[in-house]
Amino acid sequence: MPRWDPEAKERLRAAALELFAEHGYENATVTQITERAGLTRRTFSRYFTDKRDVLFAGSEQLPAAMADAVRRADPVLPPFPALLAAMIDVGELLADMAPHAAQRRAVIASSPELQERERTKLAAVTEAVVEALQERGATESSAKLLAQVGIAVFQTAFERWSDQPKDTDFAARVREAAAELTANLAT
Amino acid sequence: MPRWDPEAKERLRAAALELFAEHGYENATVTQITERAGLTRRTFSRYFTDKRDVLFAGSEQLPAAMADAVRRADPVLPPFPALLAAMIDVGELLADMAPHAAQRRAVIASSPELQERERTKLAAVTEAVVEALQERGATESSAKLLAQVGIAVFQTAFERWSDQPKDTDFAARVREAAAELTANLAT
Numbered sequence: 471m472p473r474w475d476p477e478a479k480e481r482l483r484a485a486a487l488e489l490f491a492e493h494g495y496e497n498a499t500v501t502q503i504t505e506r507a508g509l510t511r512r513t514f515s516r517y518f519t520d521k522r523d524v525l526f527a528g529s530e531q532l533p534a535a536m537a538d539a540v541r542r543a544d545p546v547l548p549p550f551p552a553l554l555a556a557m558i559d560v561g562e563l564l565a566d567m568a569p570h571a572a573q574r575r576a577v578i579a580s581s582p583e584l585q586e587r588e589r590t591k592l593a594a595v596t597e598a599v600v601e602a603l604q605e606r607g608a609t610e611s612s613a614k615l616l617a618q619v620g621i622a623v624f625q626t627a628f629e630r631w632s633d634q635p636k637d638t639d640f641a642a643r644v645r646e647a648a649a650e651l652t653a654n655l656a657t
Numbered sequence: 658m659p660r661w662d663p664e665a666k667e668r669l670r671a672a673a674l675e676l677f678a679e680h681g682y683e684n685a686t687v688t689q690i691t692e693r694a695g696l697t698r699r700t701f702s703r704y705f706t707d708k709r710d711v712l713f714a715g716s717e718q719l720p721a722a723m724a725d726a727v728r729r730a731d732p733v734l735p736p737f738p739a740l741l742a743a744m745i746d747v748g749e750l751l752a753d754m755a756p757h758a759a760q761r762r763a764v765i766a767s768s769p770e771l772q773e774r775e776r777t778k779l780a781a782v783t784e785a786v787v788e789a790l791q792e793r794g795a796t797e798s799s800a801k802l803l804a805q806v807g808i809a810v811f812q813t814a815f816e817r818w819s820d821q822p823k824d825t826d827f828a829a830r831v832r833e834a835a836a837e838l839t840a841n842l843a844t
Contacts, residue, residue, distance in 0.1 A: 612837065622802055626802040650799065651806060652843065
């Protein structure tokens with residue numbers, strides 16, 4: 471039986487991102503990816519359905535993970551602080567993506583199809599968060615506003631943290647982005 | 658020579674939105690739209706390229722309109738207040754869409770293809786605003802955060818205003834949504 475090997479997955483991911491950067495996402499093939507990683511196509515299929523999946527594997531769990539974290543947040547917290555706490559929780563799960571985050575962003579920026587996929591992913595997260603915030607007492611309209619703003623804070627924090635992961639932890643980046651936004655709104 | 662007739666355009670739009678609601682967006686045809694509006698297919702083609710265009714006509718101008726409004730805003734304003742002022746400016750241009758806004762939202766919510774188109778439209782607006790905010794001194798990362806948050810405020814304000822346009826003006830709705838966000842961030 472094939473063994474789950476995080477190292478193999480990681481090597482495939484690293485090889486794919488290198489090849490996307492070198493040849494362009496459209497031109498890179500799964501064969502090239504497996505060859506560069508020194509692994510077989512069968513091993514590739516154990517972790518990813520296709521080359522796009524290298525960029526999005528696991529993201530189908532993000533909406534439920536984020537919404538559940540909002541539901542689990544301390545009941546005394548008002549909606550937005552609950553969302554910030556949830557994002558900090560979920561961000562820790564994304565830690566293994568941090569080393570490749572900048573490369574991944576560059577690949578996505580190079581392809582309208584990938585940008586669309588990324589927007590679809592974020593819209594699904596937003597929708598799940600809207601529901602969870604309503605359960606915490608926000609009106610639908612307010613929940614939509616807060617969810618969209620929360621996702622923007624999350625993206626900003628994750629981008630900055632993955633650029634400089636050594637400088638500080640993800641939680642501090644989330645609080646920093648929220649504080650920056652508050653300061654800008656107050657001007 | 659065909660005359661530009663805002664009334665014909667408006668009748669076509671109203672007929673299209675009715676038909677989308679009655680038969681579903683996928684099933685409604687341009688022939689049905691023109692028949693219901695009591696106009697010819699040729700008249701339809703004067704205003705719209707296809708049925709999807711009834712929902713998105715004019716939106717290709719939105720990124721430049723919003724970015725230009727940010728550039729034109731009072732030079733003393735910091736980035737976020739400049740963006741709010743720009744959104745109020747541009748919102749006035751969208752006044753003729755307000756009566757159909759709720760119907761339009763429902764149609765878009767019914768179709769993944771239309772949702773995707775709507776997200777692509779908003780992403781183009783966001784991108785244009787990011788550039789304009791950088792010209793006003795924001796860093797790229799901060800401009801991205803503020804643009805995303807600004808678009809969320811704009812959407813919220815436009816949605817609320819188009820639901821109750823008689824209650825107050827669009828500018829008041831923008832300020833109200835921004836104040837609501839500020840209050841939520843402060844909790």
